[in-house]
Amino acid sequence: MRSAVALVVLAGNMVATPPAGGHRLILGTVAQTRQEVQQREQEAGHHLTGMRVFRRWGEPLFTADQQWAKKTGHVVFLSIKSRRTNGALISWRDIASARRGSPLQKDMLRQAAQIKRFRAVVYVVFNHEPDAKTSRPMGTPADFIAAWRHLVGTYRAAGVRNARYVWTLTGPAFGASAGNGLTRADTYYPGDAYVDDIGADTYNWNTCHSSSGAWQGPAELLEPQRRFGLRHPGKGLMLLEWGTVEDRARPDHKGEWMQNLTRLLATPAYRQYRAVLHWDDRFTKLMAGTTCDFDNRTSAGAQSAWRAMAAAPVFSARSACDIGDCPARRRRSRSAYVLAAVAAATVLAGLVTVGLRRRSVRHVRARPASPVK
Numbered sequence: 001m002r003s004a005v006a007l008v009v010l011a012g013n014m015v016a017t018p019p020a021g022g023h024r025l026i027l028g029t030v031a032q033t034r035q036e037v038q039q040r041e042q043e044a045g046h047h048l049t050g051m052r053v054f055r056r057w058g059e060p061l062f063t064a065d066q067q068w069a070k071k072t073g074h075v076v077f078l079s080i081k082s083r084r085t086n087g088a089l090i091s092w093r094d095i096a097s098a099r100r101g102s103p104l105q106k107d108m109l110r111q112a113a114q115i116k117r118f119r120a121v122v123y124v125v126f127n128h129e130p131d132a133k134t135s136r137p138m139g140t141p142a143d144f145i146a147a148w149r150h151l152v153g154t155y156r157a158a159g160v161r162n163a164r165y166v167w168t169l170t171g172p173a174f175g176a177s178a179g180n181g182l183t184r185a186d187t188y189y190p191g192d193a194y195v196d197d198i199g200a201d202t203y204n205w206n207t208c209h210s211s212s213g214a215w216q217g218p219a220e221l222l223e224p225q226r227r228f229g230l231r232h233p234g235k236g237l238m239l240l241e242w243g244t245v246e247d248r249a250r251p252d253h254k255g256e257w258m259q260n261l262t263r264l265l266a267t268p269a270y271r272q273y274r275a276v277l278h279w280d281d282r283f284t285k286l287m288a289g290t291t292c293d294f295d296n297r298t299s300a301g302a303q304s305a306w307r308a309m310a311a312a313p314v315f316s317a318r319s320a321c322d323i324g325d326c327p328a329r330r331r332r333s334r335s336a337y338v339l340a341a342v343a344a345a346t347v348l349a350g351l352v353t354v355g356l357r358r359r360s361v362r363h364v365r366a367r368p369a370s371p372v373k
Contacts, residue, residue: 024317025276026049026275026317027050027276027277027310028074028276029277029278030241030279030280031051034064034069037051037065043297043307044306044309047073047310049074049319051069051077052079052241053066053077056080056083057083058084061114061115061118062076062114062118075121075320076118077166078123078124078125079128079240080126080127081127082095082147089137090138092147093139095108096149096150108151109154115160115163116159116160116162120327121163121325122164123238123275124165125165125166125167125240126148126165127147128240129201141188144190145189148167148194149190152165152190152194164196164197165196165197167190167195167197168200168240170201170202171201171203171222173200175224183224195235197238197275198236199238199239200225201239201240202221204221204243205292206247208290218261222239222264226269230272233272237272238274238276239277241278242261242279243280244294246291246293252299252301254298254299255301255302256301258302258305261276262312262315266314274323278296280293280295280296
């Protein structure tokens, strides 16, 4: 009987619970420090779960700020760039070919150890936007794929179980043709075995980059990534950076854009999306006051829309577990849920049968012997 009970417990552990409450996303923002998170939450009037952190190769991955974030209901999205703190680039080919005992391999093992010690789910992004112009000196798409696979493989071999790997390109890469029916994103994809979520950095630039630019709504901008995700149904989709500029011809346009994004992500067609993190360069101030300013404080309408987003039910996820990534438990497909449920039902049915048989045996033994005739 103990073995049967053990089977029931095991079956119960095998059944991963889908995110409670249905379709919920993590809403967050770029923030390197505790002070930045608190400032942005004050502006939003609400808790912002996601914390986007950027690190260069060789930097400590976590500081007291991320430890504070972990303890206060925040989730860290960690980008690691193949660029040293002095600005020197590290080629993807060198990372991919790093062997045991080499300096780069030791670097990756140190990174793995830091992630393990963090003891919370971390969303890891290696070299976000590899397709961008600034990343091209690091290598080819094939070099990037090899580097990504080697880094993920190194982390896994080192026993990292709390990392989720978010492959992140620029938004346009999902729609740009690379020939032969492929998109530019396809040429950088490391494969489903090495990716947990598919991220995009997506912006409505309007005319701030070029006078020939045009206003683009959320549906138009997200559609290429959404369609790419449909070809990888077991993967989540994320906007690890997003933003919109103001429209000088229509002062309320930026706020409307943000309202439309909120409504869009709440619809069934966007159930694959799991996290949405806003970005601006407030702390570098390179775009502040220009037509390329993505700060949500650029107008009263934008501020109001941002506060409404933070309070929207679709953005009510408060942990990695809320979007299906419970600690020490991998996300499972719908078929896995069904198979686990069937296994549990089979075990329970077996227990019932055993119980009935034992009851029948006890009943037979308890009956008096028939008189001899």
